[in-house]
Amino acid sequence: GQNIDQPTEMTATEGAIVQINCTYQTSGFNGLFWYQQHAGEAPTFLSYNVLDGLEEKGRFSSFLSRSKGYSYLLLKELQMKDSASYLCAVRDSNYQLIWGAGTKLIIKP
Amino acid sequence: ETGVTQTPRHLVMGMTNKKSLKCEQHLGHNAMYWYKQSAKKPLELMFVYNFKEQTENNSVPSRFSPECPNSSHLFLHLHTLQPEDSALYLCASSLAGIAGSDTQYFGPGTRLTVL
Numbered sequence: 001g002q003n004i005d006q007p008t009e010m011t012a013t014e015g016a017i018v019q020i021n022c023t024y025q026t027s028g029f030n031g032l033f034w035y036q037q038h039a040g041e042a043p044t045f046l047s048y049n050v051l052d053g054l055e056e057k058g059r060f061s062s063f064l065s066r067s068k069g070y071s072y073l074l075l076k077e078l079q080m081k082d083s084a085s086y087l088c089a090v091r092d093s094n095y096q097l098i099w100g101a102g103t104k105l106i107i108k109p
Numbered sequence: 110e111t112g113v114t115q116t117p118r119h120l121v122m123g124m125t126n127k128k129s130l131k132c133e134q135h136l137g138h139n140a141m142y143w144y145k146q147s148a149k150k151p152l153e154l155m156f157v158y159n160f161k162e163q164t165e166n167n168s169v170p171s172r173f174s175p176e177c178p179n180s181s182h183l184f185l186h187l188h189t190l191q192p193e194d195s196a197l198y199l200c201a202s203s204l205a206g207i208a209g210s211d212t213q214y215f216g217p218g219t220r221l222t223v224l
Contacts, residue, residue, distance in 0.1 A: 008149065031210060035215075040217075040220075042215040042218065043215045045213075045214065050210065087152070089152075091209050095207045096154075098151075102149075
């Protein structure tokens with residue numbers, strides 16, 4: 001079967017750096033997405049990776065290793081507003097999106 | 110309005126009621142999606158419409174009935190629901206096509222409670 005694994009919950013300190021991991025086993029691979037979802041709000045698109053390596057967008061970076069079936073989202077200079085759930089999703093060979101259950105990130109002052 | 114909007118934001122209904130959820134996208138997209146989001150579970154894709162044609166129905170019970178009158182509007186008609194159907198129902202849209210990078214944009218969801 002197809003599977004996406006992410007930690008259920010993580011805690012980090014304001015101003016610090018946190019890395020949220022995502023591992024996947026899917027039928028084929030056509031890219032990996034990261035979304036941010038604040039409680040009670042819409043998931044919002046953060047990043048898309050299809051080639052190996054690191055993509056940086058301001059305080060957020062996303063890394064992909066296709067050979068290892070692994071990605072991470074790196075958040076730097078954490079702010080209280082970064083408290084949210086982070087969803088990992090992989091597009092498989094049928095162009096279907098397979099979703100992880102999300103990682104709830106708690107930021108403490 | 111911009112982006113993807115959903116109404117109502119909250120809905121409480123009894124098991125014998127009939128109600129409808131509405132979604133509208135202002136992004137010029139051609140694909141629209143209904144998802145169910147339950148606590149601590151992955152998003153469950155329910156229905157997909159491409160250019161108003163239903164292309165996906167992931168074994169969803171018939172008590173959920175989608176309708177897509179045009180590329181900008183999507184409805185989810187609900188009848189004789191069960192308490193386990195209580196969840197956040199999310200609508201999304203995308204440009205469509207089979208590009209791997211086709212990104213879905215979500216509405217804020219309808220929080221449904223079935224009593």
